[in-house]
Amino acid sequence: xxxxxxxxxxxxxxxxxxxxxxxxxxxxxxxxxxxxxxxxxxxxxxxxxxxxxxxxxxxxxxxxxxxxxxxxxxxxxxxxxxxxxxxxxxxxxxxxxxxxxxxxxxxxxxxxx
Numbered sequence: 001x002x003x004x005x006x007x008x009x010x011x012x013x014x015x016x017x018x019x020x021x022x023x024x025x026x027x028x029x030x031x032x033x034x035x036x037x038x039x040x041x042x043x044x045x046x047x048x049x050x051x052x053x054x055x056x057x058x059x060x061x062x063x064x065x066x067x068x069x070x071x072x073x074x075x076x077x078x079x080x081x082x083x084x085x086x087x088x089x090x091x092x093x094x095x096x097x098x099x100x101x102x103x104x105x106x107x108x109x110x111x112x113x
Contacts, residue, residue, distance in 0.1 A: 028094055064088060
């Protein structure tokens with residue numbers, strides 16, 4: 001039996017906690033296709049089970065984002081979500097942007113590892 005997976009609205013959580021992350025907002029404005037972001041996935045059957053996972057942006061239509069999971073979630077049990085699965089999300093869902101997976105203005109990718 002599989003369960004649906006929801007993407008946590010991180011911006012709403014930050015706002016409720018009084019957290020302002022201007023640096024992240026600026027970084028989100030500079031995202032390009034091919035960049036990676038982290039999203040927090042939640043299952044519908046257990047809101048306490050979540051996992052922050054790496055996603056590569058594949059397109060950015062009309063202010064939304066479409067991406068492909070770069071890894072398979074380990075804690076979501078029998079979910080059908082796997083590495084390579086596509087997800088659609090918006091800027092409010094972005095947990096963080098790993099620095100080793102962002103692009104320079106020249107378009108070359110940084111590797112921090």
